[in-house]
Structures are given as C-alpha cells and as structure tokens.
Amino acid sequence: MINGSTDVQSLALQFMQADRASQDQFFAQRQNAYQTQLKAYQALTGKINELHSTIDALADKNSLEAYSVTQSAEGYADITASGNAASGQYQINIDQLATAHQVALDFASETDPVATSGQLTLGLGGDTFNIDMAGLGAGADLTDLRDAINAHADNPGVQASIVRTGGAVKLMLTSEETGAANVVSMTTSGDPAMADIQTAIDNHTELSQAQDARIYLGANQSLELTSASNSFDNAIDGLTIDLKKTHAAAGDVLTFTVGQDGEATREQLQTLVDGYNAIVDTVNQKGVTGDSTARMLVQQLRRELSGSGISGLGLEFNMSGKLTLESGRLDDALAANPDALTETFGGDTGLLAKLDARLETFTKGDDSLLKSSSNAVQSSLDQLQDRMDRFDLRMEQTYNRYVNQFSQMQSLVMQMQQTAGLF
Incomplete structure (x- = not known):
C-alpha cells in the first residue's frame, strides 16, 4: 500500500x-x-x-x-626421400665437397690511408662492380674500403673482412656462394695511386678454391654428378643428398637403401x-x-x-x-x-x-x-x-x-x- x-x-x-x-x-x-x-x-x-x-x-x-632411407655409414651425407623416389639400393662415392672461393690480400696496416683516386673492380662469376676510391673520402683506410665493398648496391655476393694475425693485416674476400663458377676477381684501373692495392692483388693468397661438389654414382662409380652446392636436390628422382664429408679413397662408397x-x-x-x-x-x-x-x-x-x-x-x-x-x-x-x-x-x-x-x-x-x-x-x-x-x-x-x-x-x-x- x-x-x-x-x-x-x-x-x-x-x-x-x-x-x-x-x-x-x-x-x-x-x-x-x-x-x-x-x-x-x-x-x-x-x-x-x-x-x-x-x-x-x-x-x-x-x-x-x-619413404625412409637407411645408410651403411653415418656422417657422410644426410639423405631424404620424397614420394616420387624409386625404392632400391644406391651407392655413391663422395669425391669432393663444394667450397667457396676465398682470397687474402696483404696490407701494411689497417689504419694507413688507402688511395683517394682510381677504381677497384671486383667480380663474382660474370658479375662485376666498381669501388670509386675517391668516394671513400680523405683519410679513408682499409676498414673504410671493407665497408664500401660490403655495402655496395651492385655487390653480387663478395664478402670482405679484415684478418689480423701476428702483426699482419689481410683483407679477406669470400664468395657468399659455393661452386666453381663463383670465382672472386680483382682488378684496378691502373692509377698510380692504386699501386699498393695492385701489389696486394698481384701477390694475393688463395685460401680456398671455388669448386663444385662431385660424387660418383654406382658400384663401379661410372656416373659423375656435380653440384654448385653440397646439396644434390632431385639429381636422382625424389632424393635430396646433403653432403657432409668426402671419402678417403676412390673405391670407398656409401650404400643407402630407399624403401617405403x-x-x-x-x-x-x-x-x-x-x-x-x-x-x-x-x-x-x-x-x-x-x-x-x-x-x-x-x-x-x-x-x-x-x-x-x-x-x-x-x-x-x-x-x-x-x-x-x-x-x-x-x-x-x-x-x-x-x-x-x-x-x-x-x-x-x-x-x-x-x-x-x-x-x-x-x-x-x-x-x-x-x-x-x-x-x-x-x-x-x-x-x-x-x-x-x-x-x-x-x-x-x-x-x-x-x-x-x-x-x-x-x-x-x-x-x-x-x-x-x-x-
């Protein structure tokens, strides 16, 4: 209420x-x-x-x-099989691994000024690019040259680094890709100011060759296969072979069996x-x-x-x-x-x-x-x-x-x- x-x-x-x-x-x-x-x-x-x-x-x-792969020995290769692999037994001899080209150039010091005129041409395989030394600026030293190489927009894959050992200084040039085709080349324009760099080029040390991986297929090793890298992808139907190390002797083989x-x-x-x-x-x-x-x-x-x-x-x-x-x-x-x-x-x-x-x-x-x-x-x-x-x-x-x-x-x-x- x-x-x-x-x-x-x-x-x-x-x-x-x-x-x-x-x-x-x-x-x-x-x-x-x-x-x-x-x-x-x-x-x-x-x-x-x-x-x-x-x-x-x-x-x-x-x-x-x-498919699974069974190998007779470990450590030589990683081998995988996809669905279109043929079942059966295979034998390979791993003759050589693919390596990247690597060279070293000797210099007196990494802090001494480098040339301020002239041109350094570097190449990898069939591709080249030019370093204009004047563009490095007054007082530029070996570290500036290294940085200019690595940062160049047209660099096809040459990696520069400085190695210091026992008082010696080296400019090391390395191909980023393995394979015989990826050879590092070096030339100068011939300018007198480039004499020190030209001398280093003329007396360079090859630390690693540019080479392809090479294997031989079959019990009698009669079929040669090569690859610019250490991976043979589908060189044999359905198989990927990633090489790890070479055989010690020409007659040695890695036997592997592919099965479902x-x-x-x-x-x-x-x-x-x-x-x-x-x-x-x-x-x-x-x-x-x-x-x-x-x-x-x-x-x-x-x-x-x-x-x-x-x-x-x-x-x-x-x-x-x-x-x-x-x-x-x-x-x-x-x-x-x-x-x-x-x-x-x-x-x-x-x-x-x-x-x-x-x-x-x-x-x-x-x-x-x-x-x-x-x-x-x-x-x-x-x-x-x-x-x-x-x-x-x-x-x-x-x-x-x-x-x-x-x-x-x-x-x-x-x-x-x-x-x-x-x-």
Whole structure:
C-alpha cells in the first residue's frame, strides 16, 4: 500500500521488471541461440581450414606414401626421400665437397690511408662492380674500403673482412656462394695511386678454391654428378643428398637403401582421417546439429570419400559416421601396389583435389555457403538487438508512467491523511 514514506521509484521499478520478465527471458534465449550458432560456424570454419591445410601439405608431397632411407655409414651425407623416389639400393662415392672461393690480400696496416683516386673492380662469376676510391673520402683506410665493398648496391655476393694475425693485416674476400663458377676477381684501373692495392692483388693468397661438389654414382662409380652446392636436390628422382664429408679413397662408397616407410605413411593418412573427424565432431555439437549447411558439408565430403574406393586402403566409416583407418589392410594394399595411395589421392582429379574443391564451396569467398549462413544468423542477431533496444525504450516509458501514477497516488493519500487529521 502506498503511503507518504513509500519509495515510488523502487516500486515503479519492481512493477516494470515484472512486466518485462517474460520478454527478457525470450530475448535472452534467442540471443544465446544465435550467438551459439555463430560460434559453432566459426569453429566449423576453423576445422575446415585445418583440413584445407592438411590436404595442401599432403598434396605438396606429390604422394601420400612416405619413404625412409637407411645408410651403411653415418656422417657422410644426410639423405631424404620424397614420394616420387624409386625404392632400391644406391651407392655413391663422395669425391669432393663444394667450397667457396676465398682470397687474402696483404696490407701494411689497417689504419694507413688507402688511395683517394682510381677504381677497384671486383667480380663474382660474370658479375662485376666498381669501388670509386675517391668516394671513400680523405683519410679513408682499409676498414673504410671493407665497408664500401660490403655495402655496395651492385655487390653480387663478395664478402670482405679484415684478418689480423701476428702483426699482419689481410683483407679477406669470400664468395657468399659455393661452386666453381663463383670465382672472386680483382682488378684496378691502373692509377698510380692504386699501386699498393695492385701489389696486394698481384701477390694475393688463395685460401680456398671455388669448386663444385662431385660424387660418383654406382658400384663401379661410372656416373659423375656435380653440384654448385653440397646439396644434390632431385639429381636422382625424389632424393635430396646433403653432403657432409668426402671419402678417403676412390673405391670407398656409401650404400643407402630407399624403401617405403609404413609407419610414416599411416601417420600422414591419419592426419586426413583426423581432419575429417574433427569436422564431424564440430557438426554434432550444439548450435550446428540439424543445421542444413553443416549437414550438407558432411554429406558431400562423405560422398566424395565413399565414391573413391578408399575401403580397399583400410579406410571406412564407423557407426558414428567417422572415418577409421585399419593399418593391416593399408599395409596389404601398399604391398600389392606401392602406388595405391598416390593413384587414389593424387593428381588434379584425385581425392585430395576433390575434397579441397568441396571445402572451398563452403569457406572461400563472401558467397560461400558457411559465410552466407553466418551472415544470415548475424542479420537475425542484429534484428533481435534492434527489437531489444526498442523494448528497452518502451520499458523506460512504462517505468516513467508507473512513477508518475504512484507519485499521484502518494500525493492523494497524503492529502487524505491531512484531511482526516483535521477531524
């Protein structure tokens, strides 16, 4: 009952809250449903992108079959095999390693002034660049010349450094790249002021030759292979050979065997299985269950997988709709046909390409299916927020009306009490 001591604002607030309680509950339920659905779409998009990355990684290997390399001795080379390597045994003799050209020029002191006129021309292979000595400035010394060489914009890869040993000072020039073609060359313009530098060039010491790596392939070492670096990448199909040291004698060989790595192959295929199953798990979560776009995604992916003959490779669906991998059947299939996975999954028309294309329809571009579905939910959430804002405004008006009504009632009660007091 309203009297003179009633807090009409608090009373009005209680009445207004009672009026809006059911509508607030409805708004909260709808808002939570939309937000849950948006989060689910975001989670699903994340799982699709992860499967995209898995497919790209498997496709980059050119084959799902992994290969291992077993060597007869360690320390001579690091050898790895990719999917298009041919299984078998190989023998190589490592005759020489690739080295970078390196020369040293003798100078009296690193602080004595160098020439302030003339030109020093340095080269690497067929590329040259010129150092204008006048540009070094008055009083320039050997350290300034070193810095000018290293900082020159046209330097093709000649690294200059100063070596101090036993009172002697040397300007060391080193090719940044190994290989017989990368020879450091040095000439001057013949200016008399360049006499000291020309003398150093004429009497330079070669610290390391520019040479290619060289190996001989085969038991009789009849095939010579060379490389400007110590890495032979795909000189033999599917093999990368990184040389570490040479053999002591011409007849010595490193024997290595290339074969399929069943465990690694299963691990690679399992990444695809896990990626698909992660999508299935996400679709089964609250917020996506029953969603037509999510159901379509799983249905299309399963259709591609089911129609590709993967059961013969040990892949099949369980009662939960998830993929499983039976290792024994996979091993048997690869034993019968080592290229079975590549034939099924590889190439522009293989399963990996088909799965990738399916995934792109759901996530690539603003018109993709998941993006469109997310936009529709976000639009509904925005409309709901507009309704909530308008409802808040009405409830504020309702609150003000209650305050006005209760205030009038309070004034009337107080007047009646005053009148009763007169009697």
